[in-house]
Amino acid sequence: xxxxxxxxxxNMGLVVIDKxxxxxxxxxxxxxxxxxxxxEILNRSIFEHFRNLDTPRFNRNCKSVFKLGNFCFFxxxxxxxxxxxxxxxxxxxxxxxMQQSCTMGPLRNGSGAITDIFIAVQDVTEVVMYExxxxxxxxxxGLTGAYNRRFLETQLCKEMERAKRYKRxxxxxxxxxxxxxxVNDTYGHQCxxxxxxxxxxxxxxxxxxxxxxxxxxxxxxxxxxxxxKPESAVILAERIRKGISKKVVxxxxxxxxxxxxxxxxxxxxxxxxxDRLLKKADDALYKAKETGRNRVVVFNDKKVMA
Amino acid sequence: xxxxxxxxxxxxxxxILQEVMNISFGKASADLTDVINAYVVLSVPDVxxxxxxxxxxxxxxxxxxxxxxxxxxxxxxxxxxxxxxxIFPSRSGRKLVAMLGEGDDSFEQSDTMAxxxxxxxIEVGNILIGACVGKVAELLSEVVTYSPPRxxxxxxxKKNISKDIFEPESMAIIMxxxxxxxxxxxxxxxxxxxxxxxxxxxxxxxxxxxxxxx
Numbered sequence: 163x164x165x166x167x168x169x170x171x172x173n174m175g176l177v178v179i180d181k182x183x184x185x186x187x188x189x190x191x192x193x194x195x196x197x198x199x200x201x202e203i204l205n206r207s208i209f210e211h212f213r214n215l216d217t218p219r220f221n222r223n224c225k226s227v228f229k230l231g232n233f234c235f236f237x238x239x240x241x242x243x244x245x246x247x248x249x250x251x252x253x254x255x256x257x258x259x260m261q262q263s264c265t266m267g268p269l270r271n272g273s274g275a276i277t278d279i280f281i282a283v284q285d286v287t288e289v290v291m292y293e294x295x296x297x298x299x300x301x302x303x304g305l306t307g308a309y310n311r312r313f314l315e316t317q318l319c320k321e322m323e324r325a326k327r328y329k330r331x332x333x334x335x336x337x338x339x340x341x342x343x344x345v346n347d348t349y350g351h352q353c354x355x356x357x358x359x360x361x362x363x364x365x366x367x368x369x370x371x372x373x374x375x376x377x378x379x380x381x382x383x384x385x386x387x388x389x390x391k392p393e394s395a396v397i398l399a400e401r402i403r404k405g406i407s408k409k410v411v412x413x414x415x416x417x418x419x420x421x422x423x424x425x426x427x428x429x430x431x432x433x434x435x436x437d438r439l440l441k442k443a444d445d446a447l448y449k450a451k452e453t454g455r456n457r458v459v460v461f462n463d464k465k466v467m468a
Numbered sequence: 469x470x471x472x473x474x475x476x477x478x479x480x481x482x483x484i485l486q487e488v489m490n491i492s493f494g495k496a497s498a499d500l501t502d503v504i505n506a507y508v509v510l511s512v513p514d515v516x517x518x519x520x521x522x523x524x525x526x527x528x529x530x531x532x533x534x535x536x537x538x539x540x541x542x543x544x545x546x547x548x549x550x551x552x553x554x555i556f557p558s559r560s561g562r563k564l565v566a567m568l569g570e571g572d573d574s575f576e577q578s579d580t581m582a583x584x585x586x587x588x589x590i591e592v593g594n595i596l597i598g599a600c601v602g603k604v605a606e607l608l609s610e611v612v613t614y615s616p617p618r619x620x621x622x623x624x625x626k627k628n629i630s631k632d633i634f635e636p637e638s639m640a641i642i643m644x645x646x647x648x649x650x651x652x653x654x655x656x657x658x659x660x661x662x663x664x665x666x667x668x669x670x671x672x673x674x675x676x677x678x679x680x681x682x
Contacts, residue, residue, distance in 0.1 A: 218568070219591070226503045230496075231606070232598030235616040240587035267613070274611075 175245070175283030178269065181228060183207050186278055195247040195260065212245060220244075227268050227279045236264040238286050249287050256294075261287040303377040305355060306362035314376035314384055318436040321374075321388050325429060333395035333428040335385040336443040337365070337402065340421045340455040342381040353413035357420055364405045368398060384440070392428035392460050399424040399458040407456060421456035423447060428461075477641065477667060482515055484674040489513040489643055492603035500599050504592070506567060507650035510600070510658075513643050520640040520663060524629050530644070530657055531555055536625045540593035542617035544601050547669040548610045550662035552597040556654075558623040561585030563654045564592050586619055593617050596647065600658060604643075608673040638664040 169176050170190040178187035185208050188200045198211055209216045223234040236244055243262040250260075263286045269278040301313040309317070318334070325332040339345075339361060346354040358381065365375055369385060378384040387395050403424055411418040425447025433439050442461040450459040477485070493510045500508040518526055531537060536558040543551050565581075565588045594617045605612045620629070641662050648655035662670070 222503060222568075222595075223591070226595045226598065229499050229503055230595070230599045231602045231611070232595060233614040234594060235590075237587065237590070237616070239583055265616075270611070 177281040177283070178278050179208055179224070179281065180278050183209060183224070192283070196245060214246060215244060223266060224279060227266055228276055231268045231276055234266040236266070238263050238290055244281070245283060256291055257287060260285050261290040306358055306377050308362050308366070308383065309374055309376035311376060311378050314374060314378065314386065315436065317374050318386050318440070321386055322429060322436050322439065325388065326434070330389055331391045331428060333387045333390045333392050333426060334439050334443045335387060335395055335399055336378070336425040336447040337383040337385070337422050338447055338451065339381040340423055342420070345418060345420060349413055349416060349418060353411070353416070353418060356413050357411050357418060360409060360411045361406055361420070361422065364409060365402055368402050368405060392426055395426045395428065396458055396460050399426050403456065403458055423450035423455050424458045425450055426458060426460040477517055477671065481671055481674050482517065484678055485641070486513070486515045488604060488607050488674070488677060489515060492607045493600060493645060496599040496603040500595065503595060504568065506652065508596070509648045509650055511646040513645045516642045516644070518640055518642055520635060520638050523640060523642065523661065526642065527553065527555070527629060527659060536623050537621060538589055538619060538623055539621045539629065540589060540617050541620050541629070542594065542597050543615040544612045545614070546605065546610055546612040547666065548605050548608065548612055548662065549666050550660065552601060553629060553659040553661070554593045554597060554656060555659070556589065556656040560654055560656065561589045563652065564588045567649060567652050567654065586622060590617050590619060596658060600645070600660060604660070608677060610673065640664070
C-alpha cells in the first residue's frame with residue numbers, strides 16, 4: 163500500500179517545485195480548487211500558470227529554502243493568498259479569492275541535498291472572516307456603525323504623530339445633539355436611537371474616506387480630519403450642521419427635527435497632543451452650546467496666549 | 469552520575485561549540501547575502517552557559533540602550549531543539565521594507581504599511597534565524613524544522629521575554645550574535661537558545677565534529 167494516497171485525500175494543497183521552478187507535484191486538492199489538472203501543469207514553470215507569484219518576495223523565500231534549508235511562512239495577513247483559487251460559495255461576497263496560509267520547506271534527496279521545495283496551502287478563509295467580524299465589533303459602535311471611542315483615540319494618536327512628522331495640518335470636530343434628552347423623553351429611546359443613526363449617516367456622507375468618524379459618548383460624536391486646517395474643518399462642520407437641520411426623522415409616524423452643535427480645533431505648536439486637541443474641540447463645542455446651540459464654533463488659539 | 473555528566477557541557481565542549489558557531493555563522497552570512505541581496509554582518513558569536521531562569525536578565529542587559537524594541541521568536545525542532553529571539557530596535561521594520569525595496573504586489577495587497585512592516589520583520593527574522601540555526605545543525609549533521617515565527621513585542625518599551633520558556637532549574641546554552649546589514653542602519657541581536665534537553669545529543673555531535681579533524 164502506498165501512503166502517498168494521503169496526499170490526494172488531505173484537505174490541503176500540496177505542490178512540489180524544483181530548482182528551475184518547474185512543478186513536480188500537484189495534488190488533487192490543487193487540481194480541484196484551481197481547475198488546473200496535474201497533467202496540464204506538471205514539468206512546467208509555476209510562473210506560467212501563476213504569474214502573480216513572480217515577485218521579489220516569493221523568489222527570495224524560494225531561494226532561502228534551497229540555499230539554507232529554511233522553512234518559509236506566507237501568512238494570510240500580508241499575502242492574502244499565494245494561489246488565486248476560488249473560495250467556497252458562502253464566502254464569495256467577502257473575498258475575491260480563497261484566503262491562504264502557506265508553508266514552504268525543503269525536500270532532500272538520499273544524500274541530504276535539497277533538490278525540491280514543497281508548498282502546503284491551507285484554506286483560512288473562514289477564520290479570516292471571523293477575525294474581520296471580531297475586529298469590526300471591537301472597533302465599531304454597534305448602533306451607528308461609527309467607530310468607537312477607543313478606536314478613535316488610538317487613531318488620533320497615530321494621525322497626530324504623522325501630522326507632526328510631516329508638518330501637516332490636522333483638525334478635530336466634536337458634535338453634540340442639541341436637547342437630545344428631550345427627544346428621548348418625548349418620543350422614547352427607539353426614536354432616540356433612530357436619530358443617532360440618522361445623524362451618523364449624514365456625517366458619514368459628508369466626510370472623506372480618510373477621515374475617522376466615531377461615537378464619542380452617548381449623543382456626542384467626534385471626527386478626525388487629517389490634512390485639514392481648522393478653516394476647512396469649519397466649512398465641513400457647517401455642511402454637517404445644515405444637513406442635519408434639514409433632515410426630518412420619521413419615528414412612530416412622528417416627524418422629529420433635531421439640530422447639532424459643533425466644536426472645531428486644529429493642532430498647533432501648543433495644541434500638540436491628542437488629549438489637548440480633543441479638549442480644545444470640546445471647549446469650542448461647549449461655547450457653541452452656551453451661545454445658543456445649532457452652530458459651529460472654532461477654537462481660537464489666540465485665546466490660549468491671553 | 470551518568471545523567472549529571474550528560475547534562476553538563478564541559479569547557480572543552482564549549483570551545484568546540486564556539487568553533488562550530490564561528491564556522492556556521494560565517495557560512496550563514498555568505499548565504500544570506502545571496503538570498504536577500506544585502507551583505508549581512510554577523511559578529512563573532514558569544515557562547516554562554518546559563519541557568520534558564522537567568523535568560524531574561526541576560527537579554528535585558530544587552531538591550532538596555534534601546535528605547536523600544538521588537539522581538540521575534542521562533543522555535544526549532546529536532547535533536548537540536550530550542551528557541552531563537554531576534555531583537556530589533558524600533559522602526560527597523562520600516563528600514564527593512566525600504567532595504568528590500570518592496571514595490572511588488574504584496575504591498576498593494578496589504579492593508580496598511582504597519583502590516584507590511586510587521587510581516588517584513590517576520591520574513592527577515594525567519595530567514596536570519598533559519599540561516600543561523602540551519603548552518604549550525606548542518607555542521608553537526610542534523611536537520612531541523614521550524615514553527616512559524618511570531619512577533620512577541622512590536623515597537624514596545626516592555627523589554628522582556630518570558631521567564632517560563634524553559635524549566636527554571638535547567639541550564640541553557642545561549643549563543644549570541646550582533647547582526648547588521650552593511651551600508652544600512654539596521655542591526656540587532658540574535659539569541660539562539662537551546663535547553664538542557666538537547667545537551668545529550670549536542671555533546672555527542674560536538675565530539676563527532678571534532679573527530680573529523682583529529
